[in-house]
Amino acid sequence: MSEVFRIAIVGSGPSGLSAAAHAAATGVSHILLEKTGHLSDTIFRYQKGKHVMATPSLLVLRSDCAFSAGRREAVLQQWDADAKAAGVNVRYNAEAKAITGAKGDFSIALTNGQVVRCETVVLAVGTQGNPNLMRCDGADLPHVQYQLDDPAEYIDEHIFVLGGGDAGIENALGLAADQAQANVVTLVNRSADFARAKEANVKALMTARDTGRITVLSETTPSLVEPGWITVETPQGVARHKCDRIIARMGSSPPRKFVEAAGVAFTSDAASAFPALSPTFETTTPGVYVIGALAGYPLIKHCMNQGHDVVEYIRGATDLKPADEPILEAKLAGLPGKMSVSEWLEFLRSRVEILYGLSPLQMREFLLDSEVKAFHAGETIFERNGVGSSLFGIAQGSVLVEVDPKNPAITVPIPAGSIFGEVGLISGRRRGATVRAGDNCIAIEIPRTAALKLMAQVPQARETVNRITTERQILQIFKSGLTPADLAEVLPLAQTVEVKAGQPIMTEGDEGDDLFIIRSGSMIVEKQVGGKNVFLSYVPAGSYSGEMALLDGGRRTATVKAAIRSQVVRLPGAPFRRLLAKKPELLKRMREEVASRRKVNAFVEEQKDNFGGVVDMYSSVASFLIDQGIGEATDVLLIDESLCVGCDNCEKACADSHEGLSRLNREAGKTYAQIHVPTSCRHCEHPYCMTDCPPNAIQRGPDGEVFISDACIGCGNCQRNCPYDVIQMDKPPPEKPPLWRWMLFGMGPGPGEPDKAWREKQPKSKVEKGKVAIKCDMCIGKAGGPACVRACPTGAAIRVSPEEFLSVALLDRG
Amino acid sequence: MAGAHGQTQRRKTSTHESFLRHGGFLFARLSLALCAGAIAVYAYAAFHDRLPQGGGTTLGYTLGALGAILIVWLALLGVRKRAVSDGHYSLKAWVSAHVYLGLSLIVIATLHTGFKFGLNVHTLAYGLMLLVIASGAVGVWAYATLPRALSNNRGDTTRKQMLGEIHDLDEQLLEAAQPLSRPNAEIVRLSLEGTDIGGGFWRRLFGAYGDCANDHAIALVGPALQVASGREATALRKVDQLLRDKAKALGKARRQMHITALLEAWLFVHVPATFALLAALLVHIVSVFLYW
Ligand SMILES: Cc1cc2nc3c(=O)[nH]c(=O)nc-3n(C[C@H](O)[C@H](O)[C@H](O)COP(=O)(O)OP(=O)(O)OC[C@H]3O[C@@H](n4cnc5c(N)ncnc54)[C@H](O)[C@@H]3O)c2cc1C
Ligand code: HEM
Ligand code: SF4
Ligand code: SF4
Numbered sequence A: 001m002s003e004v005f006r007i008a009i010v011g012s013g014p015s016g017l018s019a020a021a022h023a024a025a026t027g028v029s030h031i032l033l034e035k036t037g038h039l040s041d042t043i044f045r046y047q048k049g050k051h052v053m054a055t056p057s058l059l060v061l062r063s064d065c066a067f068s069a070g071r072r073e074a075v076l077q078q079w080d081a082d083a084k085a086a087g088v089n090v091r092y093n094a095e096a097k098a099i100t101g102a103k104g105d106f107s108i109a110l111t112n113g114q115v116v117r118c119e120t121v122v123l124a125v126g127t128q129g130n131p132n133l134m135r136c137d138g139a140d141l142p143h144v145q146y147q148l149d150d151p152a153e154y155i156d157e158h159i160f161v162l163g164g165g166d167a168g169i170e171n172a173l174g175l176a177a178d179q180a181q182a183n184v185v186t187l188v189n190r191s192a193d194f195a196r197a198k199e200a201n202v203k204a205l206m207t208a209r210d211t212g213r214i215t216v217l218s219e220t221t222p223s224l225v226e227p228g229w230i231t232v233e234t235p236q237g238v239a240r241h242k243c244d245r246i247i248a249r250m251g252s253s254p255p256r257k258f259v260e261a262a263g264v265a266f267t268s269d270a271a272s273a274f275p276a277l278s279p280t281f282e283t284t285t286p287g288v289y290v291i292g293a294l295a296g297y298p299l300i301k302h303c304m305n306q307g308h309d310v311v312e313y314i315r316g317a318t319d320l321k322p323a324d325e326p327i328l329e330a331k332l333a334g335l336p337g338k339m340s341v342s343e344w345l346e347f348l349r350s351r352v353e354i355l356y357g358l359s360p361l362q363m364r365e366f367l368l369d370s371e372v373k374a375f376h377a378g379e380t381i382f383e384r385n386g387v388g389s390s391l392f393g394i395a396q397g398s399v400l401v402e403v404d405p406k407n408p409a410i411t412v413p414i415p416a417g418s419i420f421g422e423v424g425l426i427s428g429r430r431r432g433a434t435v436r437a438g439d440n441c442i443a444i445e446i447p448r449t450a451a452l453k454l455m456a457q458v459p460q461a462r463e464t465v466n467r468i469t470t471e472r473q474i475l476q477i478f479k480s481g482l483t484p485a486d487l488a489e490v491l492p493l494a495q496t497v498e499v500k501a502g503q504p505i506m507t508e509g510d511e512g513d514d515l516f517i518i519r520s521g522s523m524i525v526e527k528q529v530g531g532k533n534v535f536l537s538y539v540p541a542g543s544y545s546g547e548m549a550l551l552d553g554g555r556r557t558a559t560v561k562a563a564i565r566s567q568v569v570r571l572p573g574a575p576f577r578r579l580l581a582k583k584p585e586l587l588k589r590m591r592e593e594v595a596s597r598r599k600v601n602a603f604v605e606e607q608k609d610n611f612g613g614v615v616d617m618y619s620s621v622a623s624f625l626i627d628q629g630i631g632e633a634t635d636v637l638l639i640d641e642s643l644c645v646g647c648d649n650c651e652k653a654c655a656d657s658h659e660g661l662s663r664l665n666r667e668a669g670k671t672y673a674q675i676h677v678p679t680s681c682r683h684c685e686h687p688y689c690m691t692d693c694p695p696n697a698i699q700r701g702p703d704g705e706v707f708i709s710d711a712c713i714g715c716g717n718c719q720r721n722c723p724y725d726v727i728q729m730d731k732p733p734p735e736k737p738p739l740w741r742w743m744l745f746g747m748g749p750g751p752g753e754p755d756k757a758w759r760e761k762q763p764k765s766k767v768e769k770g771k772v773a774i775k776c777d778m779c780i781g782k783a784g785g786p787a788c789v790r791a792c793p794t795g796a797a798i799r800v801s802p803e804e805f806l807s808v809a810l811l812d813r814g
Numbered sequence B: 001m002a003g004a005h006g007q008t009q010r011r012k013t014s015t016h017e018s019f020l021r022h023g024g025f026l027f028a029r030l031s032l033a034l035c036a037g038a039i040a041v042y043a044y045a046a047f048h049d050r051l052p053q054g055g056g057t058t059l060g061y062t063l064g065a066l067g068a069i070l071i072v073w074l075a076l077l078g079v080r081k082r083a084v085s086d087g088h089y090s091l092k093a094w095v096s097a098h099v100y101l102g103l104s105l106i107v108i109a110t111l112h113t114g115f116k117f118g119l120n121v122h123t124l125a126y127g128l129m130l131l132v133i134a135s136g137a138v139g140v141w142a143y144a145t146l147p148r149a150l151s152n153n154r155g156d157t158t159r160k161q162m163l164g165e166i167h168d169l170d171e172q173l174l175e176a177a178q179p180l181s182r183p184n185a186e187i188v189r190l191s192l193e194g195t196d197i198g199g200g201f202w203r204r205l206f207g208a209y210g211d212c213a214n215d216h217a218i219a220l221v222g223p224a225l226q227v228a229s230g231r232e233a234t235a236l237r238k239v240d241q242l243l244r245d246k247a248k249a250l251g252k253a254r255r256q257m258h259i260t261a262l263l264e265a266w267l268f269v270h271v272p273a274t275f276a277l278l279a280a281l282l283v284h285i286v287s288v289f290l291y292w
């Protein structure tokens, strides 16, 4: 009978390693199972020399392994030494495949056939998952690899890269970059196009193909691997090629299946959901614990602390205060009522409706991201048109929403337990109304990302938010003194619909009188004029469409389709008309709106008769901009190339007002009819870059700027997630001599981003800084606004919001 | 983060209006008013006092001081352009004012002279000023007409891509030349080593590439093809195509540099002449106060 360990830890990342080290230090019998041949594979796979950051800096480290910011190599070396010193019992090349049994007697089957027995299991497998494997014969040969560390390593080889995503394309380009290496590189893509990859990557690949540096095989799958050869199936038939190395980059599958197979329940079906955990990290299967990134804590420090704590819990600790306790204490310090951290957690959780479904552990994590604030009666919480995307939950007291901008005395109350601020959360746009405290109140302010995470994890929270937001959005759009009671008939019939980019929600000439509310995304309105599709207008999130047929009957007078992926709420016509009959004020308002929209339509049509070319131009410029993704921007830099003299003063000004690095590439990007969309952040309504930032470093500023704070750890996730390729990873160059010295004595590199040669000549600073994510922050905090625009001598550079720019004003350009 | 303070007071939106039209021709109107005012006062004074109002009179001093201040301020555009400060300013507005107020100097300075010219530093300063203004006018013409050509020529390609394309073609040429016989390989070498993509400023300015090595190479491939056969001919045909592609890529890159040079050339008069003007102006003022 093999040994039964007290704890088996699966995965030797910062969390698993720290757990094993603490088990070793406290003399608990344990085994650390690691899939690869080294510790901590995720960090092992960071780019060579990457600067690993140790945030949040306030958090104390509680681990038997040391960790401080530094180069990847130093961190790994430290951990190797710590593991040895602590006497960690680690088994390498031991990939756990299945976990069976129950608390006190688990069996972990490994892929190599061995079985490990233990009383408790700690899963610390991270979220990287496993790369999708090649399935054909010969796929297990040693020259098939799933990763490429250093493209410069391979010389004079025939290399096949499998996979048409960014990883595959970047690898192929890297291998073919230096002609001196003389590699013969082929990229194999299963589909016909490269829909999953970034445009810039695809473009670079096509150039490499056209210049003969890379061969691209599309609609091709490998069918046989032999030493020195690969056989592929192409649309033209089967072909056998010389091949010394295969690099398969076909994506990876998350570890969820493996974890679920052990009986562990997740909080929801959403891809972003985490396992449901108790305050002691125990899963729904007693005896199985989950820590680290898999538990929802992606920062190394958190991971290591949890490794320590979970072993303490397994050893029976009950009064262990989590390491983040001081942070939470500091957070809650200024509030009225003398409650302990756990009392506060319970207070909030039991009073705010959307938090009902949270576990105490989730609540803790949640509070780390959020703020609890007390407001005295009458105090303004936020103002109309302010930018902020956080969500508020009222734990005590109530708030008043000023629904009429002209008369702050007209308010609608929101009671304790409910939420407010949810519109910014859905659409990322400005606050629609001023909210002030009704009586003394206590509210929890939840940042957008944390709120979205909450909705993904807790279905109950999602439903509550959706219900409330729909109701509020309708009230806010129509105003006119509507109350929730007025909507009682309409609301239950409202339907939330997802629309793909380009998909119409109504088509010109069709029957229908439903009203649509654009909840997120945006729409474009088009009409057939003289046999051509003419662009009429742009409808941003937070407005409605379909009112003409609703009010006047008849068929749809225009086609309305999604500019980008959007969400709309469909309100049936009949009950809405009954509502209108009861509310003459609302009817009047809508009539006015219809009249002004009619005017625009008539104007465009009239122009069409007079000078068709102008309207054509207007239509085609609008559709060009929509194609460039302007429909999801809130503020975008455009360059009117009929004015641009190419002086690059815009880039220089950007660099000089941002630590010497330009966040704008003026020349790159597409141009149509002299309107150029340069490569620069568009401050998207729903920023993709925000989706997966471990330290939550990407935020929205007071003017709608999407910016990256100092918390960035340089992981590069945002760079990969931004579809517009506007994020670079770099470190600020050394400081330049002041401008006057350059002007008078020619000292330093002059205005703008200093060149590489100058950068390298400067003495190295003592503190090593890592590369971090860098992008346009719309010159946040600078009184004059964006420097690129201010510095343009001709007026070519302008910043616009789509709803302003995609209006009839465009017609003036003719 | 709560947006508790609402929208900040930053200037964010920018009007889509060129520097010439800035603010509905605000500075053009200002400048015209200034000129009209100066002429009216001058005419009145000249009529009243019945003498030409040269630098020595009160009016002359006033106009001179105004002109000097204007010139110094106009010259400061060079600093404003490069000193990126955080406050609200618009270089476009500066340039707009620069152009129109700069033009008004023609009137103001001429009136200041009282139409007295001679072979001295005073008239030199005046002449230099006219040179700066004239070159500025050329600049405005360039700024108003050339950008479209610049944009049309480049389409969606960047300068880096243009050079990259030429570089890629060179690499392909090198490879395609491998099977060639010695004399034919020399043709490729001519293109590879002899081609000057941009050349010096004057070449760029006049777009003078008549002696382009790549064109020579193309001219030589034709006859070589006539006598070649078999493998040599196949390789030569490939080379011919690549040379022609390169000629196209070169043409595009050179046109870009040509237009850019045109957009900058006038500054090579405008700026040095500004420095000369400032020096002459200083001498003019000092001498006036010392010797008059
Ligand atoms: C590029 C990049 C840069 C980053 N930079 C930073 C930074 O600077 N600072 C910071 O705080 N965070 C950073 N992060 C985040 C941080 O690296 C991770 O969140 C952290 O490593 C997660 O730790 P973990 O212990 O939960 O899992 P991981 O570190 O992912 O470790 C999981 C381990 O489990 C092993 N494993 C997986 N499945 C099995 C199995 N079935 N059987 C056995 N073993 C298995 C893996 O091989 C791996 O060694 C970065 C992330 C990335 C991707
Ligand atoms: C005596 C009068 C003038 C002086 C001293 C003067 C001086 C200058 C200086 C120093 C610059 C900055 C160049 C640089 O740094 O790049 C400049 C730019 C310029 N000037 Fe003048 N100038 C004068 C009159 C004019 C006039 C009359 C015009 C137009 C009719 C004009 C048009 C311009 C333009 C278009 C620029 C370029 C702006 C830019 O690209 O940033 N200037 N001038
Ligand atoms: S970085 Fe990219 S995804 Fe993020 S806001 Fe800017 S353009 Fe959008
Ligand atoms: S800002 Fe980008 S690079 Fe920095 S931590 Fe967030 S996702 Fe990673």
Ligand code: SF4
Residues within 6 Å of the ligand: A639, A643, A644, A645, A646, A647, A648, A649, A650, A651, A666, A791, A792, A793, A794, A795, A796, A797
């Ligand atoms: S500053 Fe204006 S004119 Fe100069 S390159 Fe930028 S957009 Fe063009």
